[in-house]
Amino acid sequence: MSDPDLNSFIAWFQRNHGYIDTNAMGFKGFVPSEGGRGAVALKDLPEGHVLFTIPRSLTLSTRNSSLPKRLGMQFWKEKGLDKGWTGLILCMMWETAQGVSSKWAEYLETLPKSFDTPMFWDKNNLGELAGTYVVDKLGKDDAERTYNEVLLPVVRSRPDLFPTDLIADYYSMEQYHIMGSRILSRSFDVERWEGDEGNSDNDEAAETSVGSAMDVDQPAHSLTDDSARNEEPSDEEEEDDIDVSMVPVADLLNARYRTENAKLFYESTELKMLTTKPVSMGEQIWNTYGDLPNAELLRRYGHVDLMPLPGGGKGNPGDVAEIRADLIVSALSEHPGRFPESKVQEVIDWYLDEGGDDVLVIESDLELPSQLLTLIRLLLLSPEEFKKTRDKGKLPKNKVDLPLLDIAIRALQLRAEEYPTTVEEDESLLRGDLPLNKYHAIVVRLGEKNILRGCLQKAEELRSACLEEPKLGKEQGKNKRKTNADNPPSKKSRK
Numbered sequence: 001m002s003d004p005d006l007n008s009f010i011a012w013f014q015r016n017h018g019y020i021d022t023n024a025m026g027f028k029g030f031v032p033s034e035g036g037r038g039a040v041a042l043k044d045l046p047e048g049h050v051l052f053t054i055p056r057s058l059t060l061s062t063r064n065s066s067l068p069k070r071l072g073m074q075f076w077k078e079k080g081l082d083k084g085w086t087g088l089i090l091c092m093m094w095e096t097a098q099g100v101s102s103k104w105a106e107y108l109e110t111l112p113k114s115f116d117t118p119m120f121w122d123k124n125n126l127g128e129l130a131g132t133y134v135v136d137k138l139g140k141d142d143a144e145r146t147y148n149e150v151l152l153p154v155v156r157s158r159p160d161l162f163p164t165d166l167i168a169d170y171y172s173m174e175q176y177h178i179m180g181s182r183i184l185s186r187s188f189d190v191e192r193w194e195g196d197e198g199n200s201d202n203d204e205a206a207e208t209s210v211g212s213a214m215d216v217d218q219p220a221h222s223l224t225d226d227s228a229r230n231e232e233p234s235d236e237e238e239e240d241d242i243d244v245s246m247v248p249v250a251d252l253l254n255a256r257y258r259t260e261n262a263k264l265f266y267e268s269t270e271l272k273m274l275t276t277k278p279v280s281m282g283e284q285i286w287n288t289y290g291d292l293p294n295a296e297l298l299r300r301y302g303h304v305d306l307m308p309l310p311g312g313g314k315g316n317p318g319d320v321a322e323i324r325a326d327l328i329v330s331a332l333s334e335h336p337g338r339f340p341e342s343k344v345q346e347v348i349d350w351y352l353d354e355g356g357d358d359v360l361v362i363e364s365d366l367e368l369p370s371q372l373l374t375l376i377r378l379l380l381l382s383p384e385e386f387k388k389t390r391d392k393g394k395l396p397k398n399k400v401d402l403p404l405l406d407i408a409i410r411a412l413q414l415r416a417e418e419y420p421t422t423v424e425e426d427e428s429l430l431r432g433d434l435p436l437n438k439y440h441a442i443v444v445r446l447g448e449k450n451i452l453r454g455c456l457q458k459a460e461e462l463r464s465a466c467l468e469e470p471k472l473g474k475e476q477g478k479n480k481r482k483t484n485a486d487n488p489p490s491k492k493s494r495k
């Protein structure tokens with residue numbers, strides 16, 4: 001291992017039955033844009049090579065920490081520590097407070113103590129994100145409420161486990177945010193193995209027949225809506241047989257858009273990191289964080305991906321622009337249609353009940369989202385037509401015509417106006433020397449604005465074509481999620 005900071009951690013890992021193929025893989029510092037500290041191939045590796053394995057018992061989760069049992073499982077549930085991330089945060093705080101007597105002491109030492117994520121930004125820096133939806137998604141107030149109403153009362157109620165004089169150092173709001181951010185940027189969703197039940201209290205996971213290795217849903221934060229983590233989980237979530245887990249060594253791997261060459265798999269007693277394609281000597285070993293847009297990378301991890309884009313320039317090919325459904329209503333009100341304003345809410349309620357999202361996503365193909373077209377079409381129906389549609393229980397087809405395009409275009413313009421700066425201003429700012437947070441914020445908002453601009457341009461071209469040939473009405477957004485019951489979106493919320 002070339003990184004001296006990691007030596008005692010790796011020794012701890014190996015002592016605890018973790019395995020690393022040290023001939024195949026090492027750790028080194030890459031340039032910040034490539035993730036800083038990460039893993040490197042020490043020789044040419046074929047696909048399917050086992051880079052390292054982690055015993056399940058070495059992952060840090062509410063199942064493996066002994067804290068839940070010490071507090072009592074009934075108490076744990078009564079206090080809501082089995083919901084969201086609060087229980088794991090408390091376990092991580094408590095394990096840290098145990099110092100060297102914690103099983104995970106050497107691991108906890110390797111975890112970051114500060115973050116470049118907007119959760120820790122001041123007002124000025126947050127202001128640079130104006131127009132993006134990043135700040136709305138931080139969930140800082142909810143997190144702080146959970147700290148005050150759930151975690152702190154538990155800590156204060158058990159001075160035998162949480163000595164009062166340790167609260168300021170180990171159980172503070174600041175520590176709560178740090179632990180939450182460690183989970184957000186480094187945890188994995190580890191599915192339980194069949195037959196592996198209950199809190200294991202440091203026992204090895206139940207040994208069952210070893211089946212074929214399966215994907216670990218990874219990382220936890222790339223697949224779930226973590227902004228809701230401190231809220232009541234849905235029934236679906238409660239039933240999940242998933243442990244949000246901190247996975248030593250696996251969390252040392254960086255990620256970049258569509259660059260993954262290694263992935264974590266699980267078996268009954270251990271997790272395995274395997275190469276998913278051949279890796280050349282000296283190449284970085286990349287995991288995946290789900291190929292997220294820069295807004296999400298920044299919010300969860302504190303970095304952005306910048307790479308050459310197919311159409312020229314640099315950016316994140318996974319970038320998207322989001323548009324709230326209420327902007328469509330605002331656009332509609334500027335184009336008085338046939339639908340009385342008093343009925344608009346009824347249409348929106350039905351659209352949401354049918355699985356429509358309240359935030360619509362424009363992707364890099366720059367097509368108008370199918371749900372946006374559906375919503376506008378619904379709003380353009382007369383009250384009688386809407387009633388018929390609702391009675392049939394079938395959403396209208398995504399056929400575009402002039403009235404629909406007018407509203408779509410206006411909604412996109414209103415969305416673009418939500419950013420205080422223009423594309424050109426941002427591009428010029430990026431040519432200067434900028435502090436990191438400001439630089440990240442500009443990259444995020446510029447990526448979104450470019451998607452919006454491209455989508456607007458495409459919609460205007462379509463409008464011109466419709467003007468020339470009014471019967472041109474085309475079906476749009478075929479590749480997008482449909483707003484009907486046969487493909488309901490995974491989550492829905494009303495604002």
Ligand SMILES: C[S@@+](CC[C@H](N)C(=O)[O-])C[C@H]1O[C@@H](n2cnc3c(N)ncnc32)[C@H](O)[C@@H]1O
Pocket residue numbers: 032033034035036037038185186251252253254255256300301302303304305
């Ligand atoms: C799971 S950790 C990966 C290991 C981390 N580099 C370390 O030193 O512990 C995730 C963090 O690594 C950094 N990172 C990962 N991929 C990156 C990338 N493509 N560009 C910049 N930073 C990256 C970010 O700071 C992110 O929060």
